Amino acid sequence: DGGITQSPKYLFRKEGQNVTLSCEQNLNHDAMYWYRQDPGQGLRLIYYSQIVNDFQKGDIAEGYSVSREKKESFPLTVTSAQKNPTAFYLCASSIASGLYGYTFGSGTRLTVV
């Protein structure tokens, strides 16, 4: 079955540590996205990539970094510079034109202690 896989589902990290969230898709989608979800704030765009080796900042990119070395993969690193990293992180993908909307992964809940 085609889909988008995020791992791990739950992640705990100590304050000040960098952590990388995995996102893999086998839908042959060109575009991939990272969103952050906080209670009462909906989904906010962190980074997006429309093609391999290219990505753009979203609305809340500070404290995050990404790479897009392969079409299938779009990992997100939450760095120690992110002031409030505890959140639910969602990865999504779409075909290049976006005409059929996004397919979302099941999310990673990151808790920083």
Place this chain on the structure above:
Amino acid sequence: GENVEQHPSTLSVQEGDSAVIKCTYSDSASNYFPWYKQELGKGPQLIIDIRSNVGEKKDQRIAVTLNKTAKHFSLHITETQPEDSAVYFCAAGDILTGGGNKLTFGTGTQLKVEL
């Protein structure tokens, strides 16, 4: 940039009643308006979408209407069932003119269908 407002934030209905969720958007360049349903602990799933050249779209018990002049769109669920209970998100974006395919999401509506 685009700004999407969604109301209400919570909605409680009796089973069999209808539910309506409303969204407004700010950017007249937006031409694609999807609705997502998110169940607890899962990622959002697309349930219906509408493009700017269409005023209404239906899929069984779900319908979406779009008023481009007023910049608002709504989700209508008829004959609600307990399995409709979830968080619903609206979104808006420009996907037809090279706008980067970015979607801006509303803040979500927690729908509860009571027996």
